Amino acid sequence: MHWLRNKWTLRALGIASALLIWEALGRTVGEALLAGPLLVIPELVELVADGEMPRELAGSLRQMLLGYVLACCVGMPVGVAMGRSRIFDAILRPWVNMLVVTSVASLVPLLIVMVGTGFGFRVLVVFIASVFYIVLTAYQGTRGIDPRWVGVGRSFNASRLRTFWRILLPASYPFLITGARIGLVQAIRGMVVAELYVLVGIGGLVNTAGLYISTANLLALMVTLMAVGVTANEALRYVGRRVAPWYEERYANGA
Amino acid sequence: MLNRRKVIQGIGLGLGTGIAGVGTLASQLAFAEAQRVIKFQLLGFTLSIHVPSYAAVHDILPSMGYGTSSVTRIKQIRIATQNMVAGSADLGETDPPTVLRAAEAGADLKIIGHFYNNTTLVLVANGDKVKSVEDLAKPGIRIAIASKGDVTHVVLVGPMQNRGIDPDKLTFIEMAGSGTRMRALLADRVDASLIHFDQAERVAKQGNFKVVIEPHKEYPVWVNEVWVANGAWLANAKNRRAAVDVLKATLTAFRRANDDLDWFTDKYRKFASFKNSKDATAEQLRPVWEALRGPINAWPKDMGFNVENFRGLLPAYKASGAIAGTVDLDSVVQTQYVEQALDELGG
Amino acid sequence: MSLARQDAVPTYVVYAASLIVGLMIWEVAAQQIPRIIFAPPSVVAVELYNGFASGKLVVAFAGSLAHLVLGFVLAVAVGVPLGFLVGRNRTAYYLLDPTISGIYAVPPIAFVPFMIIWFGLFFEARVALVFLMSFIEILVTVSAGARGIEQSYLDVARAFGARGRDALVKVMFPAVLPFVFTALRIGLVRAIHAMIVAELFFASANLGRVMKDAAQRFDTGGLLAVVVLLAVFGLIVQEVLKQIEARVIPWNMRD
Numbered sequence: 001m002h003w004l005r006n007k008w009t010l011r012a013l014g015i016a017s018a019l020l021i022w023e024a025l026g027r028t029v030g031e032a033l034l035a036g037p038l039l040v041i042p043e044l045v046e047l048v049a050d051g052e053m054p055r056e057l058a059g060s061l062r063q064m065l066l067g068y069v070l071a072c073c074v075g076m077p078v079g080v081a082m083g084r085s086r087i088f089d090a091i092l093r094p095w096v097n098m099l100v101v102t103s104v105a106s107l108v109p110l111l112i113v114m115v116g117t118g119f120g121f122r123v124l125v126v127f128i129a130s131v132f133y134i135v136l137t138a139y140q141g142t143r144g145i146d147p148r149w150v151g152v153g154r155s156f157n158a159s160r161l162r163t164f165w166r167i168l169l170p171a172s173y174p175f176l177i178t179g180a181r182i183g184l185v186q187a188i189r190g191m192v193v194a195e196l197y198v199l200v201g202i203g204g205l206v207n208t209a210g211l212y213i214s215t216a217n218l219l220a221l222m223v224t225l226m227a228v229g230v231t232a233n234e235a236l237r238y239v240g241r242r243v244a245p246w247y248e249e250r251y252a253n254g255a
Numbered sequence: 256m257l258n259r260r261k262v263i264q265g266i267g268l269g270l271g272t273g274i275a276g277v278g279t280l281a282s283q284l285a286f287a288e289a290q291r292v293i294k295f296q297l298l299g300f301t302l303s304i305h306v307p308s309y310a311a312v313h314d315i316l317p318s319m320g321y322g323t324s325s326v327t328r329i330k331q332i333r334i335a336t337q338n339m340v341a342g343s344a345d346l347g348e349t350d351p352p353t354v355l356r357a358a359e360a361g362a363d364l365k366i367i368g369h370f371y372n373n374t375t376l377v378l379v380a381n382g383d384k385v386k387s388v389e390d391l392a393k394p395g396i397r398i399a400i401a402s403k404g405d406v407t408h409v410v411l412v413g414p415m416q417n418r419g420i421d422p423d424k425l426t427f428i429e430m431a432g433s434g435t436r437m438r439a440l441l442a443d444r445v446d447a448s449l450i451h452f453d454q455a456e457r458v459a460k461q462g463n464f465k466v467v468i469e470p471h472k473e474y475p476v477w478v479n480e481v482w483v484a485n486g487a488w489l490a491n492a493k494n495r496r497a498a499v500d501v502l503k504a505t506l507t508a509f510r511r512a513n514d515d516l517d518w519f520t521d522k523y524r525k526f527a528s529f530k531n532s533k534d535a536t537a538e539q540l541r542p543v544w545e546a547l548r549g550p551i552n553a554w555p556k557d558m559g560f561n562v563e564n565f566r567g568l569l570p571a572y573k574a575s576g577a578i579a580g581t582v583d584l585d586s587v588v589q590t591q592y593v594e595q596a597l598d599e600l601g602g
Numbered sequence: 603m604s605l606a607r608q609d610a611v612p613t614y615v616v617y618a619a620s621l622i623v624g625l626m627i628w629e630v631a632a633q634q635i636p637r638i639i640f641a642p643p644s645v646v647a648v649e650l651y652n653g654f655a656s657g658k659l660v661v662a663f664a665g666s667l668a669h670l671v672l673g674f675v676l677a678v679a680v681g682v683p684l685g686f687l688v689g690r691n692r693t694a695y696y697l698l699d700p701t702i703s704g705i706y707a708v709p710p711i712a713f714v715p716f717m718i719i720w721f722g723l724f725f726e727a728r729v730a731l732v733f734l735m736s737f738i739e740i741l742v743t744v745s746a747g748a749r750g751i752e753q754s755y756l757d758v759a760r761a762f763g764a765r766g767r768d769a770l771v772k773v774m775f776p777a778v779l780p781f782v783f784t785a786l787r788i789g790l791v792r793a794i795h796a797m798i799v800a801e802l803f804f805a806s807a808n809l810g811r812v813m814k815d816a817a818q819r820f821d822t823g824g825l826l827a828v829v830v831l832l833a834v835f836g837l838i839v840q841e842v843l844k845q846i847e848a849r850v851i852p853w854n855m856r857d
Contacts, residue, residue, distance in 0.1 A: 010696030018701045033720060090616035095624060101836030103795040105711075105802055106829050109337070109817035113639050116343030117334060118327070185707075192709040196803065199299075199330040199431055203712070210715025211438040218715055222708055229707025333818065340638060340820075353818075360638045360820035397723065397805070404818040428723060428805055429814075444718065579819075 035216035044220040053205060057224065060191055060201035063119060067126025068187040075131040075183065076176050079138025089139070096139075100132035105193050117198045122191070129190025130183040137182055141175020177240035184232050192225070290322035293497055296344035298480075299330040300434045301528045302451045303543050304375045304553050305480075307508035308348070310522040315504040321497075331431035333402040339364055339483050345494065346501055347483045350406040351565060352577035354483055359582045363486035367592045368502045369560050370480035371553045373471050376410055376433075379440060379455045380447035382463035391415075391447060391467070392424040399436040399445040402429045404577040406479050407449045410470045412575035417473060422575065434528060440464065453543055457529075471551055474571075476564050495592070502558075502596040509554035516544055557597055562588040641823035649827035658812070659831065665808035666797050669725060673732025674793040681740030681789070682782060688741070689748020689778075706742055710735040710796070714803050724807075728800035735796035736789040743788055747781020776851065783847040787840055794836050 019037050026036025035043075047053040082089045082096075104125060115121050195203020202221065209218040293316065301309055312324050327344060329335040336353035338344065340362045348370050357364055378398075385391060391398060400407040412422045430436045433450045440448040441461055450458070458464045471477060482501070488494050512519045520537040527535070547553045565584055572578045625643050632642035641649075653659030688694050688702070713734060721727035801810020809828055816824030 005693075007696045010693060011700050014697035015700045017697070087616070091620040094617050094621050097840075098833045098837060101791050101794065101840070102829060102833045103798050105795070105799045106813060106825075106832065109813075109825060110640065110822060112334060112337045113340050113820070113822075116338045116341035117329065118343055189709040189711065193711050193799075196711060196714065198334060204330075206712050206715060208435065208438075210718060211435065211442050211444065213442055215716070215719060218719075222712055222716070225712055226704050226708045229709070230704060233703075233707060337820075356818070357638065357820050361636050362638050362820070402818065403814070426805065444723075 031214045031216060033215065035214055035219050039214070039216040040219045040223060043216040044223060047217070047220055047224075053202070053221070053224070056200075056205055057202045057228070060122075060195060060203070061228070063122040063201075064126050064187055064191040067123040067190070068130055068184060070123070071127045071131035071134055071183055071187065072180060074127075075134030076138050076179065079135040079179065080142045080176075082135065082139045083142025092135075093139075096132050096135055099128075100136060104129045104190050105197070108194065108197050112198075117200075121198070122194050122201075125194035126187045126190040129193070130187040133186050134179045134183040137179030138176055141179070173243050174240070177236065177243060181233060181236045181240070184236060185229070188225070188229055188232070290320070291493075291497065292322035292325050293501065294325045294327075294343075294345045296327050296329055296335055296338055296347040296349075298332065298335060298348050299328045299432045299528075301526050302375065302433070303453050303523060303527065303540070304371050304451065304547060304551075306519065306522050306526055307512040307554055308370050308505055309526040310512075311501070311504035311508040313526070314522070315507055316501065319500055319504060321500070330435075331402060332405045332407070334431075336364075336483070339485060342485050342487070345484065345488060345497065348480055349483050350480055351478055351568070352409050352572050352575075353405050354481065355565075355572065355582045355584075355587060356404060356578050358587045359579050364587065365484050365486050365489060365589045366481045366565075366587055367484055367489075367498055367589050368482040368505065369478060369558055370482055370505075372555055372559055373477050373551045373553055374406075374410065374479035375451045375453070375547070375551065375553070376407065376449055376470060376479065377452050377455050377466045378411060378447055378449050378468040378470075379458055379464050380467045381440065381443070382465045384446045385465075385467065388418055388467050389420060392420050395426070396447065397426050397428045397445040399428050399430045399439050399448040401431055401433075401436075401449075403427060404575070409572055409575045409577050410474075410477070410479075411449065411468065413571050414468045414470060414473045416574065452546075474568075476567055478564050478568065489589075498592050499595050499599070502593050503600055506556075506558060506593075506596055506600055509558065510556050512554050513548045513556065516541065519544055558593055560590055560593045562590060637822065638820045639822065641821075641826055645823035646826045646830055649823045650831065653812075653824075653827060659809075659827075662808040662812050663831070666801060666810070669728040669732055669800065670793055670797040673729045673796065674736055674790060676729075677733050677737035677740055677789060677793065678786065681737045682744055682785070685741045685744025685785070686748050686778065689745035695745070695749065702738075702741065702745075706738050710738070710792075711799060711803070714799075718804065723805040727804050728797070728807075731800040731804075732793050732796040735799075736793040739792045740785045740789040743785035744778070744781055747785070748778050779851050780847075783843065783851070787843050790839055790843065791836060794832065794839075798832060 022034075023036035023038060026034045026039070031039055078092070082092055107128065108125065111121055111124060115124060191201075192203045192206070195201040196207055198204075199207055202225065206218065206221050206225075209221055212218065295312055297309070297312070298305075312326065316324055329338060332350050333353050335347055335349040336357055339347045339349065339354075340357055351366065354364050354366055380391070385396065390396065398411075400411070402408070408427065411425075415422050415425070428439075428445055430439055430445070430448075433454060436445070436448040437450045437454045437458060439445045440450070440458060447467070448458075452466075455464075455466055459466075482505070484494075484498060489498065512522075516537050520535060520540050523535055523540060524533050562584060565588055569578070569580065569582075569584070573580045629642045629644060632640050637645070650659070688698055710731070713731070717727045717730050717734075721730045798810055798813075801807050802814065806814045809832070813825055813828045816822075816828070
């Protein structure tokens with residue numbers, strides 16, 4: 001039964017059994033506690049057809065992407081710089097360490113009195129949620145770069161800036177990609193946190209859905225978020241494979 | 256790789272965007288001279304008591320020469336006030352306690368008028384779990400309000416104290432939006448909810464839900480929602496003009512709502528938040544309308560805006576912990592805009 | 603290891619200097635803006651002192667720790683063995699991977715309305731959220747680690763006659779321990795986030811309640827006091843874990 005060992009068959013089997021268990025559980029406890037896939041899927045279709053949910057989701061994602069891209073543009077260079085320069089590292093790291101353990105949800109009230117709850121606020125929350133993770137991953141990656149590569153650059157008289165662009169940055173690609181993926185997960189989390197607080201976008205819909213008698217609506221929204229997360233992660237994984245194929249082989253899984 | 260061609264393309268793109276940008280800005284400025292658009296921040300759920308002011312913002316103001324109002328809806332009262340502190344809008348709808356608290360903490364906010372008078376908020380409870388008002392203080396009984404320190408909290412403290420119930424024994428669950436609180440009650444996520452009486456009617460039809468406290472019967476004077484502006488915004492003469500015009504629009508709406516059921520019905524159909532409000536008829540709305548213009552007197556012809564209203568409520572605000580009590584009421588409550596509006600409107 | 607030359611100034615001194623300079627900048631900047639927007643460190647320090655002296659913060663902190671510890675311990679007890687199983691057993695991995703990735707992709711905070719339906723608004727719900735947020739992280743990290751164990755280690759062990767249980771204890775456990783510790787650290791950070799998020803989004807209690815009350819009073823000093831407390835707490839526990847790790851697996855000295 002060789003086909004049973006094939007990883008795609010196993011994955012498909014895994015998904016199928018998960019769906020079956022979900023449906024069985026849903027019927028046992030009732031849709032007020034857990035609506036099964038047979039109830040959630042039609043609900044999801046209706047949500048999409050109705051138009052409001054896709055609109056809210058698009059709005060949420062727009063702001064999330066902006067905050068995320070900003071976090072990458074700021075976080076990656078900063079992380080790499082920290083990795084190479086002891087002074088930079090010493091100055092920034094205590095603050096980065098402290099901020100990365102701070103839950104963005106606790107900063108939200110402060111941010112609201114500073115910038116209100118509009119577009120800028122949501123971008124800022126996503127930025128703060130992801131930037132420190134990106135910085136730390138880039139930092140750790142850069143520190144692991146084989147110093148001999150840098151030595152090679154130096155022996156060819158490459159200026160520090162050129163070394164940065166031509167050797168350090170490409171060598172850090174795998175870590176930057178990992179950082180980008182971790183950052184994206186955090187960005188999506190930040191997006192939902194901000195929205196559950198100020199009750200707009202998809203997060204706002206999740207909040208209201210929590211009050212329906214049936215959990216089908218809520219679960220449909222969660223499935224949507226799941227789809228968004230998985231798609232985004234796969235997209236980045238694809239980019240990662242194109243940019244640094246050797247990395248994926250050594251570390252074939254990765255969160 | 257940067258080469259000359261790319262550099263020139265880049266410059267061209269930059270110039271083009273710059274010119275387009277300046278052009279748009281210029282045209283907007285020109286337009287702005289002609290048609291000022293006021294940025295409003297309003298709360299998330301519109302009920303019968305809110306209808307006239309919503310009509311003022313969306314319908315009456317444009318007829319006075321302003322552009323279509325730009326409106327952001329905020330679900331949570333406390334966040335609405337925080338937003339006004341951050342200067343996110345020109346004028347906002349929010350409540351007195353949170354504004355006074357912000358003022359105590361150093362914010363430059365001014366209350367310039369009532370959004371409506373009195374209140375239609377009532378406390379509705381699940382009749383199975385709450386048989387008497389005292390039951391509210393039982394452990395595990397969850398009471399939904401908007402947020403602690405705002406009107407939905409303060410409005411309950413007075414009646415509680417009148418009955419000898421210690422407000423600290425109550426378990427408050429914060430839920431933004433009266434619509435949300437209504438649904439939470441129906442879904443049995445909470446045992447009592449502070450909602451408006453039109454919502455209470457609907458809830459009562461769906462199960463054993465009873466009104467246990469009617470605050471408007473217990474306070475001689477009560478102010479639920481007010482028009483708020485940032486002091487820095489009011490420093491500009493054009494903005495002061497806009498403020499007066501908004502109050503004129505509100506007063507006009509009050510007067511029409513008081514006199515004209517059909518007008519009220521028309522606006523209710525347009526603005527109310529219930530899903531089937533579009534189908535409301537004048538006869539259906541009549542009882543609510545009579546209550547609002549009669550005993551509740553939500554839309555007085557002259558707004559009845561007076562700093563003494565708030566002074567009388569300060570003890571209640573303090574007792575609930577909403578404010579510290581150090582606020583300088585006379586500097587926060589500015590009556591000159593309403594006075595000017597009344598002057599200009601006459602009658 | 604890195605090419606940086608031996609600096610005359612030890613790193614810890616630079617860290618301390620960076621913190622002090624940062625605090626000074628914060629102090630000066632915050633004095634310029636209204637207190638209602640952002641409080642300076644001096645005010646925050648006073649709030650912290652008062653909070654501890656009066657016992658208010660101590661009680662709140664202890665209350666928050668209750669669901670943190672319970673949820674985290676449960677998450678470790680379930681997540682580590684399960685992660686190990688998923689990582690080492692090929693069938694289990696491919697069967698469960700789609701489900702795990704799917705759940706990981708949903709922002710944990712989107713589970714809040716779901717938790718309210720299942721567990722209510724009080725202690726049980728808080729424990730459940732802490733469990734959920736850290737369990738997922740631990741599971742993914744441990745399974746990734748278990749998968750990544752260099753096959754070569756095991757081959758060498760087998761070549762020397764190690765079989766079954768021996769191989770497990772003598773080769774795999776030590777090989778997977780670094781990942782377990784990483785998982786514990788990440789899981790604990792997520793657990794701390796969940797601890798405070800639970801108190802902000804369910805019925806407010808303990809530290810979350812202190813934060814909310816401060817926010818209601820526009821008391822940014824009090825708000826920041828709790829934020830700082832949590833940040834310092836997060837740093838300390840991470841440091842403690844690092845120390846434990848250094849003693850248990852001294853051969854794996856990373857930074």
